[in-house]
Amino acid sequence: MRIIVQKFGGTSVATKQRMLVALGKVRKGLENGRKVVVVLSARAGDTDRLLALSREWSADPDPAEQDVLVATGEQVSAALFSMLLRDAGITARSCTGGQIRILTDGVWTRARIQSIDAQVICGLLQEYDVLVVTGFQGVTTDGRITTLGRGGSDTSAVALAAAVKAELCEIYTDVEGVFTTDPNICARACKLDRVTYDEMLEMASMGAKVLEIRSVGFAKKYKVPVRVRSTFGDDPGTLMAQEDQGMENKLVSGIAYDKDQARITMRSVKDVPGVAAAIFGPLAEAGLSVDMIVQNPSRDGVTDVNFTLSRKDLKRAQAIMEEVRGRIGGVEVLYDANVAKVSAIGVGMRNHAGVAARTFACLQAENINIIMISTSEIKISCVIEEKYTELAVRALHSTFGLDAPEAS
């Protein structure tokens, strides 16, 4: 059985007119005898409305019941879309997460998919040409409703595609695909035709909002080809797939940035064993996730420790660091909420030297001071003063040859 999965986001199902546009995509999906599993988000605004309702009802809404409440949003979308399909003469039905046994753990509001019963789905696909599945949700083994957290419909779609061995997972959204950088700050950003899972993982975690990061991890793990494209046009969008060995990869595929950054500096820390644990142990215990860590080589037995974390965690981190400072003594702690991270990402840099040097030279040419640096196999990230973010992104975009040709 040839199956494709098509996921439509909230803006693509917001109105009847938009759903009819999505229906056109389903018709195309059905060509060549394929079956289509449609995965829907709640209609734009519905999830926010339901969350607002829960906050109106309770200062601290029970998370299990919040999931029961919020899950109605996708159920509404799925029912309405199935009505349209049936009116169009397509054999279709809606399926909730529970009905097709999308099993998750019991971590309310951000559950993780454990398994999907492909047999149930394939059995239904004998009877129906299209199944319309509620995204974003599943059930625990004892049948309680869970939700996967924001953006969870992407994960639902990719996980379903993996389970039924779909030939393609199409993510329909309101953008044309994955871009070399954020078009809002760089007018010459281009749509990418292809992107690898690894590049996308770096881009998603760096704030590219096209795909939820968990869905990218899923796609990579199960080698699901994913096409990100717009509901409101015919552009083929961006194909996310494995690295294509036969092709020359571009050195850098995209420039990402993240303003949700804060930096903490500990000056004059005694460079003795156990000091890193004394600093980062209490942060980890508090559930605060540290991003970059840079420690200068020791001089006169003391060193500086620099690290970054999410800006919204800074206040909690400050309280913890003051305690740490009291314990280890003689240390000065500085906090800086006005930093951002810019990154150049590309699988091509694996086989090419000099990307780091070009990055630094580019920023230096713009008089942008690099506060911290971290590198991975396919990424170079620099922490800079936040006010330079847009300038840095545009400069790097140009340096690595990503700029679209100027409009004539």
Place this chain on the structure above:
Amino acid sequence: MRIIVQKFGGTSVATKQRMLVALGKVRKGLENGRKVVVVLSARAGDTDRLLALSREWSADPDPAEQDVLVATGEQVSAALFSMLLRDAGITARSCTGGQIRILTDGVWTRARIQSIDAQVICGLLQEYDVLVVTGFQGVTTDGRITTLGRGGSDTSAVALAAAVKAELCEIYTDVEGVFTTDPNICARACKLDRVTYDEMLEMASMGAKVLEIRSVGFAKKYKVPVRVRSTFGDDPGTLMAQEDQGMENKLVSGIAYDKDQARITMRSVKDVPGVAAAIFGPLAEAGLSVDMIVQNPSRDGVTDVNFTLSRKDLKRAQAIMEEVRGRIGGVEVLYDANVAKVSAIGVGMRNHAGVAARTFACLQAENINIIMISTSEIKISCVIEEKYTELAVRALHSTFGLDAPEAS
């Protein structure tokens, strides 16, 4: 385990403030170590909003998908109410029809309950003091969502009470109980302290809107004591139970009326075998339900056939009757949409003669012409001109001693 079932209607759960009033009733229900199964309707307006949405999406919405859509209304109520209970320190959770296996047939939009798994519910009641069940819905044996039709939450509540052998089923609504007649047209209507299942069956089918008729049938079949009472007061309301053998029953318990009536008269029908089938067969085939049928004794081999049906079916019935007239020939057919039915109801009339005579005399005294009459063991119904409805109800209410004492 001592269990009571409490059902709250749409107006009782419309806002957080009202839900908090309902929560007070649940607390009372929990006294003496009892467990409470709460059954909720959708919040007032939600079901209508969802139905309007489905009509906006489709001129003829797929009924299975309409059920999936509309069922979200009760799910929202149940989740919100469970949040409040948990915030109040009560161990509670929401349950959908599927989760506690309320199994129905597959007749979408008006499914009938086939079975309820009491073991599942009683198992959950070991863990929770309160279960908040979505009324109005169930699932088919293969797990598809069904709804029971308008007023179905009453049926859910009574069926649940029967399944778990609850000591009482309380139906909380926005009226104080069951009245001797409609207080809107008879200021001296009184609340009844008790009513039998049979009386309630007649009253519900005659248009008393307090309880959905299927729920009354269920209650009678499984001998579930049901108390109808207001959410917004402490009045004990009306207890619906079996006939109390030890007590003298009132002759007449209530006066019902129904304006959803139309009359069809066939004049000069040849009184030969098969003529009734020729008339009523086509109506039954078209799914039109005929209420009263009166045939005068034949004179000169011809007779008149009078019958009533729901006024909204009159147009469809007319088309059918014109065909019938063509087939059986020589018949005149008259249609009258301006009739109503008034009924005196009471188990007491079983053992007392003269109720019919008093009914006719009362109407005659008011110069109300009786067009048709039908009687059952506990009911006398008269079809009259619609414009006399209110007058007839008040006159009969007074004749049978039901009037409340005049306010002093």
